[in-house]
Amino acid sequence: MTTNRSAETTPDVASIRADFPILGTQVHDSPLVYLDNAATTQKPHHVIESLSTYYETYNANIHRGLHTLSEQATAEYESARDRIAAFINAKQSHEVIFTRGTTDAINLVARAWGDSNVASGDEIILTEIEHHSNLVPWQMLAHRRGAHLRFIPTDSEGHVDLVEYEKMLGKRTRIVAVTHMSNVLGVITPVAELIRIAHANGIPVLVDAAQSVPHMKVNVQELDADFVAFSGHKMLGPTGIGILYGKESLLNTMDPFIGGGSMIRVVELHESSWAGLPEKFEGGTPNIAGAIGLGAAVDYINQIGISNITAHEMSLTDYALQQLQDLDSVRIFGPPDTANRGGVISFAVGEIHPHDIGTLLDTDGVAVRAGHHCAQPLMRKLGVPATVRASFYLYNTTDEIDQLVASISRAKDFFDGA
């Protein structure tokens, strides 16, 4: 990037797009219209270059070599941690653990916290709209420990029932794990309120923030969240890197998840003692390049300004909801307006199967997700096998939404005309 942008100015989408090499790609002879950002986002030059710079100029292992390159790699890796900690307003950098992604982070908590805090007959509270990544690790924990999962009911738009939730909390409740924003319905859950109520009952809360941290200001101290998990690749960073934020007081009580190098203090033949935070949870050589790349992604987001990104996505979502609602054949799932939703819109087009829509849109260069979105229980609740999903980010434009709408109309004509 060569331009200087103040975090206070409205982002210029054209200049943002110029930072993303892939956005110039043609798909089936049409310009790529990338609307699958809830699955993964594209990467700016700045991030791609941070990876090649690491590999080309200071590639070394961290925290062990007494040589110059190792010191530089360690400094960059830890600097990325500091900037990510600042981005989510963690009180201390060592409360930010590098993981492989959201799934890995939640599994870490389900194992390292869950196995020593959840006993037979205990309860784990989730919602009905969770991604498999915030469901299956808890099912596995429940099976290991003989515990039970309970689900906060949600209405057809995905809003959680706070009254029922409060009634569900009891002396057997050990943890509440909830999504901050549904990857299917786009609905934003009232996590601050859910946390306040849980804490009034002495219960910790894990927030699956995979869909929120990339798109809106998430302040972990203000939320008072106990654990927050998110992925780098959904916020302009590389794949294979993610974050578990945990309160120091909780992380300190937990045993490691992965044993091996880097996470130990002293190793004897028959036992070992653990390193402090954050190394205790980062056994083995970590994804050094990935962490550095995620740090670069956070810098990029800060340069644009997260509030500007939120505002841009809200205006796109507002526009897309209106345009899609104008199509008679389209049925939108989730909230009908942007009051409590992010830039993720799931929909059905008449009786046409979502996979057929996905293929038809692809031939126009429009990339959307068609499938169950790793949320099979929610699909059953909605009564559909799958949905089509369009999801937006800072580089999308209203022109692209017009192309989405035109392509849906063409697909409808194609199927109805046959």
Place this chain on the structure above:
Amino acid sequence: MALDDLYRDVIMDHYKRPRNQGAASDANIVVEGVNPLCGDEVKLWLTVSSDNIVTAANFEGHGCSISQASVSIMTEAITGKPVAEVGRIISEFRAMMLDGADANETLLGDGIALEGVRDFPVRIKCAVLSWNTLKLGLDEHQESSGGHIELSHTES
């Protein structure tokens, strides 16, 4: 890679007007197939006579147009054929879809129309689901003593 190659008239016709749809109570092979990745499902009711002729093939299912057209096409292609010939039809279809082989139209009937799906690799499994399900049903039938069998196949 035109859309018309994927969704040819004959495919859309089978999708909109499926042949041999509905359960058959006198079938001696009932076999279900599912692709858990995308949720496509087919259930086949096959009636094989004592002299090894597929006298009837019926189906129910739900999923995308390719999976449902493919199963409709398949039931037409195999009805009235000896089991051994059905085996050759299955091999011909799988070779066309999975190995890119040129197919014999006389053998495949409308199945030849699914050739264009090869250009859409993520959709090939949609087309072969019902054929793999059929293969399992007939293979098990050959190995059993010919009595009533119920099976399920998971596409992987």
